[in-house]
Amino acid sequence: MIDRDHIRRLLTERREGFSLPQAFYVDEAMHEADIKAVFETEWLFACSACEIPKPGDYVTLEIGTNPVVILRDRDGGIRAFHNSCRHRGSRICAKAKGRATRLVCPYHQWVYELDGSLLNARQMPADFDRGGYGLKPAHVEVICGIVYLCLAETPPDITRFRQAVTPYIAPHMPDRTKVAFEKTIIEEANWKLVIENNRECYHCAANHPELLVSLVEFALPDDPLGPAQFQELIARKTAKWDDLGLPHQPADGGNEFRCIRLPFHEGALSFTMDGGSACNKLLGDFTDPDLGSVRMFRAPNNWNHFLADHIIHFRVLPLSAGRTALRTTWLVHEDAVEGVDYDIKRLTEVWTATDAQDAELAAVNHIGIRSMAYRPGPYSPSEFMLTHFTNWYAGKMQNFVGTPSPMRIAAE
Numbered sequence: 001m002i003d004r005d006h007i008r009r010l011l012t013e014r015r016e017g018f019s020l021p022q023a024f025y026v027d028e029a030m031h032e033a034d035i036k037a038v039f040e041t042e043w044l045f046a047c048s049a050c051e052i053p054k055p056g057d058y059v060t061l062e063i064g065t066n067p068v069v070i071l072r073d074r075d076g077g078i079r080a081f082h083n084s085c086r087h088r089g090s091r092i093c094a095k096a097k098g099r100a101t102r103l104v105c106p107y108h109q110w111v112y113e114l115d116g117s118l119l120n121a122r123q124m125p126a127d128f129d130r131g132g133y134g135l136k137p138a139h140v141e142v143i144c145g146i147v148y149l150c151l152a153e154t155p156p157d158i159t160r161f162r163q164a165v166t167p168y169i170a171p172h173m174p175d176r177t178k179v180a181f182e183k184t185i186i187e188e189a190n191w192k193l194v195i196e197n198n199r200e201c202y203h204c205a206a207n208h209p210e211l212l213v214s215l216v217e218f219a220l221p222d223d224p225l226g227p228a229q230f231q232e233l234i235a236r237k238t239a240k241w242d243d244l245g246l247p248h249q250p251a252d253g254g255n256e257f258r259c260i261r262l263p264f265h266e267g268a269l270s271f272t273m274d275g276g277s278a279c280n281k282l283l284g285d286f287t288d289p290d291l292g293s294v295r296m297f298r299a300p301n302n303w304n305h306f307l308a309d310h311i312i313h314f315r316v317l318p319l320s321a322g323r324t325a326l327r328t329t330w331l332v333h334e335d336a337v338e339g340v341d342y343d344i345k346r347l348t349e350v351w352t353a354t355d356a357q358d359a360e361l362a363a364v365n366h367i368g369i370r371s372m373a374y375r376p377g378p379y380s381p382s383e384f385m386l387t388h389f390t391n392w393y394a395g396k397m398q399n400f401v402g403t404p405s406p407m408r409i410a411a412e
């Protein structure tokens with residue numbers, strides 16, 4: 001059960017720049033609070049529009065206890081609905097993805113149109129008002145072909161994010177891609193540890209040999225830890241990107257989001273075992289395969305890389321305090337041909353290995369945090385994005401629990 005007073009006390013104990021108090025990572029009640037405070041209120045990365053190209057195409061996902069279906073309607077629009085029948089609540093779409101001309105509940109076969117309206121409810125009285133029993137919609141926002149979902153009645157404003165990231169990602173034309181491969185793994189760790197692990201590369205050198213063939217560990221162009229060689233690389237690549245009109249300076253996303261273009265190691269073009277291209281057909285109108293990658297993320301649940309030849313999306317959804325689903329999706333140009341332009345193994349092996357290494361690190365992190373000896377520890381300067389994330393998270397939790405009334409404070 002959620003204990004708001006307990007959460008308030010933990011937030012008071014929390015030190016900025018330190019990992020969170022233990023309960024935030026391990027308590028099942030805190031998992032429930034996270035779902036209510038974060039996942040039922042925020043914009044979440046859901047999927048790519050290219051996963052549902054035709055009317056009736058749908059994908060499903062679960063946000064805590066909320067099954068949701070996202071579909072393409074008859075007019076080509078993207079809509080989201082709670083995947084819960086208005087008769088007696090049964091989940092309607094069971095598959096992870098599919099195509100349907102209409103949504104039919106498996107229990108008593110109520111039939112819904114792709115706009116969510118109830119079309120048919122058999123054996124109900126002649127005067128039954130179907131108009132009052134359409135599927136409950138959820139908010140959807142599509143940014144350059146990337147689908148964000150929000151379950152809140154009144155969603156937060158996503159305009160600033162949209163405006164800030166569009167110039168970085170639009171040239172990669174994510175809306176003209178297709179899914180080459182997707183994979184979901186279950187991590188034995190709290191979702192915040194999965195995110196924290198992603199937001200730093202302090203751990204990369206000792207754990208990610210495949211990733212570091214291409215990826216530069218530094219997160220900022222003026223990273224004080226970057227050697228002169230890195231500064232020289234940055235100067236050369238950014239001059240080229242300026243000529244190509246590709247933005248690269250870090251966008252000001254505060255604690256909420258990040259968007260930046262950074263180079264790969266000299267000579268590396270993509271996330272492959274040898275650093276060479278993963279797909280011969282480049283995205284959008286690109287002719288230069290050497291564009292590094294746009295690294296983008298938005299709290300709370302994802303990160304992305306946009307390269308010259310492919311895009312990777314990572315989606316994090318909590319299953320319980322100690323279990324998290326991570327879905328990785330590799331996108332290539334919509335006209336790229338498997339076996340001709342790209343090979344699935346070559347395209348996916350670096351991040352398949354990296355995801356598995358990160359899953360192990362997060363799981364081991366979670367085990368150690370359960371110890372009676374655990375105390376929040378200090379982030380290194382290179383972990384500044386963890387400070388952003390935990391500050392963002394603490395803000396969401398503070399909004400959720402509110403401040404106690406003065407009488408209550410006096411009593412405490």
Ligand code: FES
Binds near residue numbers: 089107
């Ligand atoms: S619960 Fe869906 S038709 Fe009865």
Ligand SMILES: [Fe+2]
Binds near residue numbers: 204357
């Ligand atoms: Fe990692």
